[in-house]
Amino acid sequence: MIAYPETEQFRNVISKVVRKVRGKEEEKRNNPLPLLKFIGTVKLHGTNSAIGFNKELGHWFQSRNNVITSIKDNAGFAKYFEPFSNEFIQEKLLNTNTIIREEYEKGNSIIVFGEWCGGNIQSNVAITGLPKMFVIFKIKIVYPQLSPSQELDEDQKQEKDKEEEEEEESETNSLSYWLQPQEWSKINWHEKLIYNIYDFPVYEIDIDFNEPKMIQNKLIELTDAVEKQCPVGLFFNRPGLGEGIVWTEWATTHGTLTFKVKGQEHAVTKVKTLAAVDTEKLNSVQEFIDYACTDNRMKQGLDYLREQQIDSKEMKNVPVFLKWLTNDIIKEEKDTMDKAQLDPKDVTKAITTKGRTWYMNNI
Incomplete structure (x- = not known):
């Protein structure tokens, strides 16, 4: 199992850049x-999937x-993809891409990450009700480490996430x-409903990390536009809401520095300002709960239960839901908690x- 890393907030990326450049040494401050x-690139509201x-x-x-199969699936992704997966790998990847073919021949793994979306996977977005589609948004080359059948428990996942974060910050993973x-x-x-995120509108911005607030209004403006009318929905002549934008830096950090800005309708926190530069200033546990424990985040908890093949309508599964919610x-x-000393x-x-x-x- 080679998991896709969490996409962070703008403020987290600012902290990472400052930490990388200035560290803890006085002479670097x-x-x-x-x-x-x-x-x-447009952030699509579906479910994270990969082949x-x-x-x-x-x-x-x-x-x-999880590793999934057509028997133990997630929203029908494996069942849909399996009949033509070998043809996709051979004809669309190995036969047309020199780097992928070379890495494959060396014995390395190639992970094609994307969003499985449309249909009834999510509601309240423009692409809801369209035929289910897989939209590629990143490809990773992985040297031998874990067999894909090896699944990690929660503690192992957290340790692995920490290791990956340290490796990504070093930019020498x-x-x-x-x-x-x-x-x-x-x-x-397209004939098989496999799209590329670059088939749709793409945006560019320059961020001066000496003055990150200078770009905040632009980030908000672009996010609001995507939320008002999803560019992917528009591609399919379907008006309606979009979720937001994912921003990635490629030239220097090679795709490891990335953050998301969601519109208000899909945000999982009640922020005063989108694309916040600083952590929210909160004064009590109740203020924190109102800010962080939102309906949208709890709906994601139900998505997690469904991914795990756990019945979200059973009260006996409340502990699993609460553990995911608390950890998330x-x-x-x-x-934010540290700043508020909670x-x-x-x-x-x-x-x-x-x-x-x-x-x-809600069950």
Whole structure:
């Protein structure tokens, strides 16, 4: 299982850049921060999916957290893709892409990540109700490390996430690398409902990390436009809401520096300003819960249960839902909690109380 890393918030990326350039050394505290170009692609509201393949192991399918099959599937992705997966790998990847073919012949794994979306996978977006489609948004080359059948428990996942974060920050990840967009942006197969995120509008911005607030209004403007009318929906003559934009820096950090900006309708926190530069200033556990434990985040918890083949209508599954909800909030909002000096035990108790009530009212 080679999981797709979490996409962070703008403020997290700012912190990463500052930490990378200035570190903790006193003599580096005034080092100038870089000006970096970010490429923006439409964020699609579906479910994270991937097809991986290796010369010795063959191919496999993944959801965000699991290896899946047509029997143990996620929204029908593996069942749909399996009949023509070998043809896709051979004709659309190996026969047309020199780098992918060379890496494949060396025995490395290739993971094609994308969003399985449309149909009834998600609601309240322009692409809802369209035929289900797979939209490629990144490709990773992975050197031998884990068999795809090896699934990790929660503690192992957290440790692996920490290791990957350290490797990505060093920009010298010896285990894997992202393939540059120019190498895969033309890969699609529209007849089989396989699209490429570069088939749709793409955006460019320059961020001066010495003054990140200067780009904030532009990020908000672009996000609002996508939310008002999804460019992918428009491609299919379907008006309606979009989710937001994912921004990735390629030239310097090779695809490892990335953040998302969601519109208000799909945000999982009640932020005062989209694309916030700083953490929210909160004064109590209740303010934090109102900010972080939102309906949209809890709906993602139900998505997680469905991915795990767990019945979201059964009260016996409340503990699994609450564990995911607590882990997700504390993982994404640890900086906010630290700034407010909140006790994790108090936060966990409050999340559990609100989450259990919400679950009971929504099953």
